[in-house]
Amino acid sequence: MIKVISPGFYTSVQDLGRFGYGDMGVPCSGVLDSHSAQLANQIIGNNKNDSLLEITLSKCVLKFEKQIIICISGANLSAKINDNIVELNKPIQVAEKDILSFGKPVLGVRAYLAVKGGIQTPKVFGSRSFYQSITEQFRIKKNDCLPFLELKGDKSIKNASVKFDESHFTDMNLLVYPGPEYDLLKHEQKNQLKKLVFTISNDNSRMGYRLEGLIENELPFMLTSAVLPGTVQLTPSGKLIVLMRDCQVTGGYPRVLQLSEQAINRLAQKSTGDKIQFRFEHLDW
């Protein structure tokens, strides 16, 4: 068990998401930065879809009630076990009663804590990802107990650590493809999308990121259609919304861009005030 001493700013259980229920209006959810999350799982020999904790920003404090091997990847949130700094991207043996705490964000905003065998909160529709109205709760609370498997057998840890490419956090460029309504934009608006540097507004969450910066919008009214994580919508006010993993399955604003998987992961590590710029990648046809 992991006992939650303090949930911190926003901490939830996530795996790679919930698929196949879109036509009942059920969002995919899942880890915002799937690159970091999969790495954390991989380093301790978990399956890539095992569920882990997504810890946003800071102040999360957890207590381990059993010894277990863990790995923290993604953002550097100054994690400590008791009083010792935890190395990221490396298997760590924690002992019974060890306290893991997260402090000041140094690089990135979302850290992933994988435990050997995965966190065992209930599966709903094939996934343990928290989502309001699907799972019992949407974020962890003080005093929650998160179960993990007690593993028998080999408890030795391999000493390998992985070098993490820092550009994942620092590069402002996001790789995008044209969205379904991109071709309805005028030449001038397409240029704006390519050249402008956008700032992430304070309205950013697991559902979506609103960007500061205006694009002239003269697009005709469209009928509600499917949206995906990574879809960039152009709102009537001219502001852009980048949808993230908890986004609804349908939407009514023109879908001008589609982020690549890598871009979704990178955006997930950015927060209010950070700058981004779209870099276009050509897709077949």
Add this chain to the structure above:
Amino acid sequence: MGTFKLTYKRYGKNAILIEWPKKIDKNILDDVIFFKNKVIQNYTKQIVDVINTYNSLTIIYNNTINIVYDNILDLKSLYGQEISQKKVKNYRWEIPVCYDYKFGLDLGELGLKNNLTLREIISLHSSQIYTVYFIGFLPGFLYLGGLDKKLHIPRKANPRLRIERGSVAIGGSQTGIYPSMSASGWHIIGNSPISFFDIEFKDPCFAKSGDEIQFIPIDLDEHFQIESQVAKGFYELKKSEI
């Protein structure tokens, strides 16, 4: 079926978007659903989700689509094929709604702005048969077509931050029921005590695209009774095959 001119678009690295003419129309919906069922029957392994809306179908694949042209060609030929498919049954569901001022926070405003009495609002809203076009926005939120023009009212200038589960509302030319607590810019005219999304059920959302909805007016007592039956798990919705 298979008679419209469709547009195929690549949507990111692992989805294809298929579009019908831009209209809210029952014939288009029937064709969208017919094609959706063909796709589901023919591609069970490669796809993770098929989402339809009024005039579109989005097919989300497991993996990056490498040979997109081949996929599109396959889909195009599948659309044209006259293959038999299992007849999917559609139902008309009777949804109890209490149009009491206790729940209908905006009944007064709607009456004033559209010059209708409470009785007229209830009659206009509950006499229509609505088509379920698709489900989106929230788990179990039904997009319904067929609201009477006399009930159309622009969305509220200031959305409410929190409305109750089961709220029945009108926004613009649409009407719908909120399956869970939500923010809403629509006008709230009543409440339905039934559950529109329940993970305990084999079919968490009873309705699907192509089904029909009829609202049945109930009073406060009936609302209370149905609510407690739903909570105990033995309320059964009335339905008839269409």
